[in-house]
Each structure stands twice: as C-alpha cells, then as structure tokens.
Amino acid sequence: MAKPSILNSVERKFILLIGDTLIILASLNLLVNHAIDEKYISLKLKFIVFAIGITSYLVLAYILDFYNLEKVSKRRYFLPQSVYISSLYVFVVFLSCVIFFDISFWRGPLLIFLLLTPVEIGLWRLFFSNVFKIIPVTKNVIYIYEDATYDSLRQDMAAINGNDMETFYKVKLTFSIDQNTLINKKYFLSAAEKIDTWIINTKSYNNLPKELEKIILRSMLRGKEVISYTSFYENTYEALPIKSHNDSFYEILQFKNKKIRYLIKIFNFLVNFCLALFVGIIFALVTPFVFILNLIFNRGPLFYTQKRVGQHGKEFSIYKFRSMVVDAEKTGAKMATKNDARITPFGRILRLFRIDELPQIISVINGDMQFIGPRPERKIFVKQLNEITPFYNIRHLIKPGITGWAQVKYKYGENLEDSIKKLEYDLYYIKNKSVTLDLRIIFKTVTTVLFSRGV
Structure with missing residues (x-):
C-alpha cells in the first residue's frame, strides 16, 4: 500500500x-x-x-x-x-x-x-x-550533497532538522554525489521509497550522476518533493544560507522583477520622509533632557561619533547619544555585547528604550542612511568579515538602515559569527525587498521599542 x-x-x-x-x-x-x-x-x-x-x-x-x-x-x-x-x-x-x-x-x-x-x-x-x-506532519528527507561541503554536513543537517525551531523535516538518509556509483543500490532504492523530500545542495545540477537523476525523476513522478537547499533554507528561516551555501551565485542573488521597483522607491521615500519628521521631532524634544542627565550621571561628551561603511563601501559618520565610558576603545576596536561592562548605568537606560539611536536621524537627513536596511558596520570588522565570507560586501548594494530584517529576526550581535548569521537575513532582505516586508520590519521594530525587547 x-x-x-x-x-x-x-x-x-x-x-x-x-x-x-x-x-x-x-x-x-x-x-x-x-x-x-x-x-x-x-x-x-x-x-x-x-x-x-x-x-x-x-x-x-x-x-x-x-x-x-x-x-x-x-x-x-x-x-x-x-x-x-x-x-x-x-x-x-x-x-x-x-x-x-x-x-x-x-x-x-x-x-x-x-x-x-x-x-x-x-x-x-x-x-x-x-x-x-x-496526522503525520514531519517529512523524511534524503539530503544530497557534494564532498566539497562535507565539513558543513552536520550544520546543514541541523538546519534541516531544526535547531531552535520546528521545521517539519527530518534527515533520514544522506548521499554524496561525488560517489561514482550508488553503494548498495538495492538498499538505496528501498530507502528512497520511504523518503518524502529530496533536498539537493550542489553547485551545478549537471554534476548529478545519471543514475541518481533517474531515481529523483521517478520520485518526482510519484509526488515526492524535490527542492534545493537554498530554497528550503529561505522558505523556512526567511534568510539565505552563507556558510553552508553551495548553489550558484546567481541563485543566491537573483532579484525580483525590476519593473515594480519604483513602487518600493516611492514607499521608501514616504517612509523616510514621515519617520524623519516624526523621529526628528522626538530627537529635538529629548536632547535637552539627555543633555542635562548626561551632565549629572554620565559626564563626558553628549554624542558619540564613529565611522561606518555605507552604500557602495563608502564611509560616513554615524551619531549616537554616548552610552559607554569615554575611553571605551582605548585598547582597540571591539564589538559591543549585550551586557557590555563599558556601558554606563545611564547608558543602559538609553539603550533599553533605544534613545541612544535617535541621533542617527542626522545620517538619514544627510542621505547616508535610511530607516530600513542592513546595519552599517565599522571598516575594521567589514575587512575581517570579507575575509571570512565572499558575500559580505553584497549588503553594501543598498543604503544601511537604522533598523532592518536582521535586527528584528536575530539576537543582539556580539561577535563576527553573529555578524555572518545576520548577513543571511540581510541578503534575504536585499533579494526579497518589498513594501510588505518593510511593513513587517517597522511593526517588529515598534513592538521592540515599546516593550523594551532585545533584538
């Protein structure tokens, strides 16, 4: 049966x-x-x-x-x-x-x-x-990969099975396409009959052995699901795989129809204009109070200025209300952590309600930033991240933002590993940028600020 x-x-x-x-x-x-x-x-x-x-x-x-x-x-x-x-x-x-x-x-x-x-x-x-x-909801998966990605095999399987979330997929069998023949073909065919989904991770589908192609085609004709690893990851996690990616560069960056991009440009203009006006008023009202409290509880400069990498790799100045001690980086550049010891008591209050972020409106008015986009990073960290992954500079195709998909989907970034994980969400945003996705980001950002949640 x-x-x-x-x-x-x-x-x-x-x-x-x-x-x-x-x-x-x-x-x-x-x-x-x-x-x-x-x-x-x-x-x-x-x-x-x-x-x-x-x-x-x-x-x-x-x-x-x-x-x-x-x-x-x-x-x-x-x-x-x-x-x-x-x-x-x-x-x-x-x-x-x-x-x-x-x-x-x-x-x-x-x-x-x-x-x-x-x-x-x-x-x-x-x-x-x-x-x-x-009724059964979890699909049994056969994962097809290349030997070149063997080092990330365990990580890929963990992503399919679900690390911190239910994916409704479970890897039951793995197979490397670099094997010239199917080991124990009879066993493989018997196992394939019990599989619901094929997930394939390969640079080129021309690399698939002909014998394996026939088995996959037979499974498709029997109603089995056959998808690429990138498609699975994107649909499940709303991000693009980076460390375990093995598909073509075109697949990971294919942009949607350019003919409707003008709608997004109009929406972006309206969002940036309205929020610049709204946040600008709040910034003007809040600044005198922060100035006075800073003199009492956080002596030192009111603003903190730092160079960040923006669109097309150009550096610009970003402004924030200072929330750390004056000589926070006297020992060298260091990424901020969620419970950073360098943050002052008054600075923690500023960060809790995102008040320290308000001066970034200056960068938006100057045209260096927009409200929604990848968070700008410092040049020293950009250089390090470019050496780790060749895809990092792609996030500089668009203007950086005060908030973004990575900020509302992933925890507070504390190291280079977190930055690479956030890159997966940034690339997803660049590829799938739309009015409705921007609205989701705005809503999640508002709820984060209102309820003082971390991102």
Whole structure:
C-alpha cells in the first residue's frame, strides 16, 4: 500500500488560509447585511466593505506573521496571536466604515461581529493545530550533497532538522554525489521509497550522476518533493544560507522583477520622509533632557561619533547619544555585547528604550542612511568579515538602515559569527525587498521599542 502523502508547509498554510478566509467572509457578510442599517446599504458599499475587509486581513496576517506554522503548532503562541490579530482586523474594518462612510449600525449584530470573529478564528486554529498533532506532519528527507561541503554536513543537517525551531523535516538518509556509483543500490532504492523530500545542495545540477537523476525523476513522478537547499533554507528561516551555501551565485542573488521597483522607491521615500519628521521631532524634544542627565550621571561628551561603511563601501559618520565610558576603545576596536561592562548605568537606560539611536536621524537627513536596511558596520570588522565570507560586501548594494530584517529576526550581535548569521537575513532582505516586508520590519521594530525587547 502506498504511503499517504504528507502535506508540505505551503499546502498546510493554504488549508489554514482557506479556513480563515471563510470565517472572514462570513463575518463581513454579518457586518454588511445585518450590522449596517439597511437604509445606508448599497451594492457598491457592500463591495467596498468586502474589499477593505479582505485586504486589511491579508495585510495584517502577512505583517504580523500569522501563518508561521511553528507558532500555529504551539498553543501558547497561536491562541493569543489569533485573538489580537483578529481583534485588530475587526477594529480596522469598523474604523474604516466609520471614517469613510456616513452610516449607522445595529448594536447587536455589530457586537457579534466584533466579538465573535476573534473567537471563531481562535477555535478554527485550535482545531487545525489538533488535527496536525494526530496526522503525520514531519517529512523524511534524503539530503544530497557534494564532498566539497562535507565539513558543513552536520550544520546543514541541523538546519534541516531544526535547531531552535520546528521545521517539519527530518534527515533520514544522506548521499554524496561525488560517489561514482550508488553503494548498495538495492538498499538505496528501498530507502528512497520511504523518503518524502529530496533536498539537493550542489553547485551545478549537471554534476548529478545519471543514475541518481533517474531515481529523483521517478520520485518526482510519484509526488515526492524535490527542492534545493537554498530554497528550503529561505522558505523556512526567511534568510539565505552563507556558510553552508553551495548553489550558484546567481541563485543566491537573483532579484525580483525590476519593473515594480519604483513602487518600493516611492514607499521608501514616504517612509523616510514621515519617520524623519516624526523621529526628528522626538530627537529635538529629548536632547535637552539627555543633555542635562548626561551632565549629572554620565559626564563626558553628549554624542558619540564613529565611522561606518555605507552604500557602495563608502564611509560616513554615524551619531549616537554616548552610552559607554569615554575611553571605551582605548585598547582597540571591539564589538559591543549585550551586557557590555563599558556601558554606563545611564547608558543602559538609553539603550533599553533605544534613545541612544535617535541621533542617527542626522545620517538619514544627510542621505547616508535610511530607516530600513542592513546595519552599517565599522571598516575594521567589514575587512575581517570579507575575509571570512565572499558575500559580505553584497549588503553594501543598498543604503544601511537604522533598523532592518536582521535586527528584528536575530539576537543582539556580539561577535563576527553573529555578524555572518545576520548577513543571511540581510541578503534575504536585499533579494526579497518589498513594501510588505518593510511593513513587517517597522511593526517588529515598534513592538521592540515599546516593550523594551532585545533584538
């Protein structure tokens, strides 16, 4: 008997989306046909409200990472997340109706819309989570690699199996394509029958042995999943593999359609203009208080200036409120750590609420930085990192930012190893840069500042 097919992550997300969509459509139907006073209703109004509702839900779901399967599988994550995202959705729809349309509501149906929708979303996701605890969700993997990447084999397998997160994949068999023949072909074919997914890590698919190609093709025709290691890593971790990367340079840096890039440029201009105005006002209001408190608790210069590497490798000056002792680097350049002994007590307060970052608005106004992009690094560390990985300079293709994908996805960087890990997220951002991805970064940055969380 054939083994039942295991749904991949995309298929599971699609099922989850279908259930959510049906609930959203039912809730919008309740709002339009029962909650809004019928004397105000029209076909045009119905269409607009449905469009606003569906669009706002999809945007919120993407920005707030509502379809992260790892979170969906854990009750402590998905129940609170379901409540606050669906509550935010009904509030946005209700507020849009109040602002844009001159209408009145029936209180009973309106309350049902506002309260029942989050409950329905939560119950549906509870059902979804319990179903996938019963049926198999983890795919058995055969990992195909080259001998040139043998040193990173253990690391690659750990990434597939999941280090700190559930990937829903498990390596059961490995095979090097540099072997001229399949050792114990009968055993290999028997093992391949029990495999759900092939993950291939090779510089060129022309290197695959013909015999292996036939087996992989046969597996594809039987509905098995065949993906590259880069595709797996990118879809799972929302980053690009660096240390264990073995695909072509083109694959790791292929940019999306340039024809729609002008939308991102317009969005970037609006974001930088609005945030420069907003942060600039906060900076102007905060500076006198920081100046006075600095004289009392943190004697020394108010600002800390440092050279950083920006777009196209050009150096520029970055400004911060000083949070360390005056001679913090008298023994030489050193990366800051999360609990650095050089940070003063007053400096810790500045860092806790990200107040020390406010003067970077000067670099944004000067055109050296933008609000969203890879964090600029010092030249001495850039030189060291370039010797470790040939991909590091790629992050200088765009302007550096005050916040970025690496900052909201990875912990506080304390050494060169952390910088390389953050590079994986920076490259993912450069490759997949979009309006919605920028919105996710802005939201995560705001919540980090509001709740004083580390990144």
